[in-house]
Amino acid sequence: MRLLLVEDDEILGEGIRDYLRIEGHLVDWFTRLIDAQTVVSEPYDALLVDWQLPDGSGVDWVRRLRGKGMTLPILVMTARDLLSDRVTGLDSGADDYLVKPFETEELAARIRAVRRRFSGHGTPRVRIGSVEIDSNARAVSRGGKPVNLTAREWALLDALITRSGRVVSKSDLDALLTGFKGEAASNSLEVHVFNLRRKLGREIVQTVRGVGYRIPL
């Protein structure tokens, strides 16, 4: 997944970013709202927002984003643990509320959970034909046999699964794959789609000519 993280604490922000990258996510981390606002319209899969930021309230920003019609999953992170604070945070439009200090494993699990709810898949396991995808375990099998995917292939598959049934534009998918570290510079998007089809079957990804790709429901 591609995640937007807004956290002003350097140590915490760096720790979250690095942990989630190890988990296979692409994380854009900002310490100020003003910087995050410039990129929020890009195709992120989820937003992780701290409540108390140096240049504003993360919760107020969430409220404004929802007011503008943004539907992305949003998790609010904060040191505030009062019931009234939790209610305020969730009522602002956040999908989940994490009280610091939390364990990063829990953060990763909650991100997966809100993402599943957003995509309409209630469980971490999705079956498309003979292909079974377990987003928690990051495991894919075809006909019961495990299939190895590269990080980019997994990110591409995950982006399509969470928007299953809907067309994802080529530009969004390109942006998702841009800046991926740890692998050689990618070939075109089409190459990764070709590889997915080769490993999981042609029917797994449908081409919508001139627009993008989608995974059928």
Added chain:
Amino acid sequence: MRRELVRALSLVSVAWLAAVFIAVAIGVRHEVDELMDGALQEAAEILYGLVALGNSSGPSTAAGSMLAPPHNEGLVWQVVDERQQVVLRSQQAPSSPLLPAFAAGLSDSPLDWRVYAMRLPAAGQALYVGQPVRDRVQSRYKATIVVGASALAVGILCVAWLRRRIVEAMKPLQELSLQVKHYDPMRAETDLPAPSREEFQDIREAIRELGHRLAGRVQGERAFSAHAAHALRTPLAGMEAQLAVAMKEASDSARPRLERTREAVHRLKRVVTSLLALFRSAEELNLEDIDVEELMLLLPVESLAVHVDPGCRVRGDANLLAAALANLLDNSSRHGARECWVSCRTEGDRQTLTLTDDGPGVTEAQRAALQLGLDHATDLDAGGLGLKLAALIARAHRGKLVIEPAPAGRTGLSVSIVLWADGPEEAGAGSSPA
């Protein structure tokens, strides 16, 4: 206060009425006697003249009484000679002398007569005019009753009116008391309205002023709590996140050390959470009925097998009790325990939550020193922070922490969080942990 005032008024009124009645009775008796004595004397003097004209030629009966048509005599008279023989009398006068011996003026006869005696001009003769004491007593009684009853009636009416006036006068004070009882300086809708009596205005202003100062202080402390929470929690979260990354990236040889560091961070997290919860509870406890078994499921109990008695329930602040139990479990684990047993006991309002472990325990001297330090909160070295926090949490619940040797068959310690030892707390009422 109203009851006291009314009671005092009633007692004073009853005493006043009794005093008035006695005064009236004494006064009436004196006046009646004076009046009737005057009438008696006057009658005697009138009769003296008549009798002095010559009693031997007057009409009389064979019994020596003056002839007259039948009539009631309020006054009777006798003429007696020197031998105290009745020589002439009125119709209803007794035939024996009214007095055993002549005594001039007013005197009381042994035959229950009030008598006025005068010497007659004729030698040795005397005139006795008498009035039945019975008539006198009846007159006193009637006069006393009439006057006394009137005074009593007026007095009772006055008391009733006074009582009603006092109740009405106290009503604004009662209303003010009720308003103060519901006054919460943190909630604008409970502000005290203007009193109906001007003399209570100063009291109202003083209470509001006190409330505003209190609200200001609470808000300041809440703001501090929020800032403190952020300042403490965020670095802890940062430590946790960095350690998680380090453990993912670390070699196998480094991972155990990182794990221990992470455990230390978790312990620090528990202490910070407990402190923040305690600080917040200075405002008020969030009381609820707690299933201890469910609560224990939320607590970190690594390397410790915890057994909870079924049906174990207490009433308290779940966050605080969770913090207390987490600290006690951590203590047990660090002191070598591998198993813990949690039980509950209720005696009236008092509830006891006991955690017993199978650790090595402590000597009796150490146990006593620990208990003394916790009871008096004076010995900063006695017991670790976890025990002190648990003791503060128990105190916040109007209770205490009790440390005892584990029961027979076990080797460790029993630590009991006694709740409501000083009586139950009303829901939402504040209790300072300090």
